[in-house]
Amino acid sequence: MVGARKFFAKVHEIEDVTIRTAYQSLFSEPSSLMRVVEFAQLRKSWLKVRCSNDQLAIIEKYVHGSFTDKKFNHLYFHAIGNYSAFNTCNTWVNKGLKKAGLKAVFYTLLCYPVAELYNKPIRCDQ
Numbered sequence: 133m134v135g136a137r138k139f140f141a142k143v144h145e146i147e148d149v150t151i152r153t154a155y156q157s158l159f160s161e162p163s164s165l166m167r168v169v170e171f172a173q174l175r176k177s178w179l180k181v182r183c184s185n186d187q188l189a190i191i192e193k194y195v196h197g198s199f200t201d202k203k204f205n206h207l208y209f210h211a212i213g214n215y216s217a218f219n220t221c222n223t224w225v226n227k228g229l230k231k232a233g234l235k236a237v238f239y240t241l242l243c244y245p246v247a248e249l250y251n252k253p254i255r256c257d258q
Contacts, residue, residue, distance in 0.1 A: 163215075164211035164212075164213060164214055164215040165204050165208040165210060165211055166208065166209050166210075167207055167208050168199065168209055179246075179247055179250055180250070181229070181234060181250060183232060183234055187233060187234060188232075190231055190232040190233075191228055191229075191231070191232050194227075194231050194232070195228065197212065198211060198212055198213070199211045200212060217241070220241050220242075222240050222241060222242055222243045222246065223240060223241060225243075225246060226239070226246055229246070235249045235250065237249065
């Protein structure tokens with residue numbers, strides 16, 4: 133997950149979201165963080181994308197090149213690049229798919245267009 137540092141630092145529960153924090157995260161303070169989590173097993177809600185070993189290597193390089201080894205805290209690393217209302221986590225995913233030569237949309241702020249390419253109706257909050 134990649135997003136605005138301001139948002140991840142201040143919002144721990146949905147109730148913590150304020151108009152000021154949302155605005156600053158989307159428009160005025162775009163420095164970003166990336167949450168890196170290891171999962172023990174696959175989840176049913178995940179989108180399956182079939183790719184070759186070469187494409188997987190491109191995606192892995194893209195992901196690893198998206199954050200530094202400098203930790204912000206125990207959950208987040210400083211990301212390379214900036215998050216904004218026009219460069220969202222969904223935009224980041226779409227760019228990675230494009231780099232690997234996989235199905236991607238021209239541009240997206242939301243997860244739905246990419247999910248629909250892979251024939252998976254999803255809720256974007258999963």
